[in-house]
Amino acid sequence: MFVxxxxxxxxxIRCARPNATPKLIAAVLAGSVLPDIDLLWFYLVDARQHHHHAYLPHKPVLWVLLGLAGWWRGSSVTIGVAAGAMLHLLLDSIVGQVTWGWPVTDWAAPLVVVPATRNWWVASFLLHWTFAIEIAICALAAVAWFTSGKRDQAALKRKNPRRWPRV
Ligand SMILES: [Zn+2]
Incomplete structure (x- = not known):
C-alpha cells in the first residue's frame, strides 16, 4: 500500500470507536505509518540490500507484543499505536509480503500479485486496479474527515446547548 x-x-478508528478521544485517534494514526520508519534504514543504512518488509517494524509479532504490553499497563495509547501498526501490516499484505508467522517461519505471499507491466515498479503499482482502492479509501476518509467536524459540533451542541448561541 502506498498512500x-x-x-x-x-x-x-472512526467506525470502530466513534467517540474515540483525539489522543487515541492520534495514537492509531501514528501506528498506521510507524512500520514504514524502516524505510530510513532501507535507504540510509542498508543501501536497499533487503526489502524493507524484512525488517523488524514489518514483523507483526513486534506490534502484538507492544499491544500486550499496552494492555498489561492499561495504556490505550500504546494499544492504539499497536492496532494502527497491525492495520498497516494487514494492508501491506494485500500486494506485499509480510511474514505473519515470523520468527517461526519466513513464509509470506501477497494476496494479489501486481505484475511488472512497466519498467519502473512504482508505475506498475500505480496503474494496477488495487491502487484504485487506495484512492477510494483516501476519498472516503476525506469525506469522513470533513463531515466529522460538523458531527462533533452537533454532538457538543446537544450536550451543552447553552454554550452555543442561536443564530
Ligand atoms: Zn509498510
Missing part, C-alpha cells in the same frame, strides 16, 4: 495507510486508519 492509504493513514486514511484507512482514520476510517477504522
Amino acid at each position: 492509504a495507510h493513514l486514511p484507512a486508519a482514520y476510517l477504522v
Whole structure:
C-alpha cells in the first residue's frame, strides 16, 4: 500500500470507536505509518540490500507484543499505536509480503500479485486496479474527515446547548 495507510486508519478508528478521544485517534494514526520508519534504514543504512518488509517494524509479532504490553499497563495509547501498526501490516499484505508467522517461519505471499507491466515498479503499482482502492479509501476518509467536524459540533451542541448561541 502506498498512500492509504493513514486514511484507512482514520476510517477504522472512526467506525470502530466513534467517540474515540483525539489522543487515541492520534495514537492509531501514528501506528498506521510507524512500520514504514524502516524505510530510513532501507535507504540510509542498508543501501536497499533487503526489502524493507524484512525488517523488524514489518514483523507483526513486534506490534502484538507492544499491544500486550499496552494492555498489561492499561495504556490505550500504546494499544492504539499497536492496532494502527497491525492495520498497516494487514494492508501491506494485500500486494506485499509480510511474514505473519515470523520468527517461526519466513513464509509470506501477497494476496494479489501486481505484475511488472512497466519498467519502473512504482508505475506498475500505480496503474494496477488495487491502487484504485487506495484512492477510494483516501476519498472516503476525506469525506469522513470533513463531515466529522460538523458531527462533533452537533454532538457538543446537544450536550451543552447553552454554550452555543442561536443564530
Ligand atoms: Zn509498510
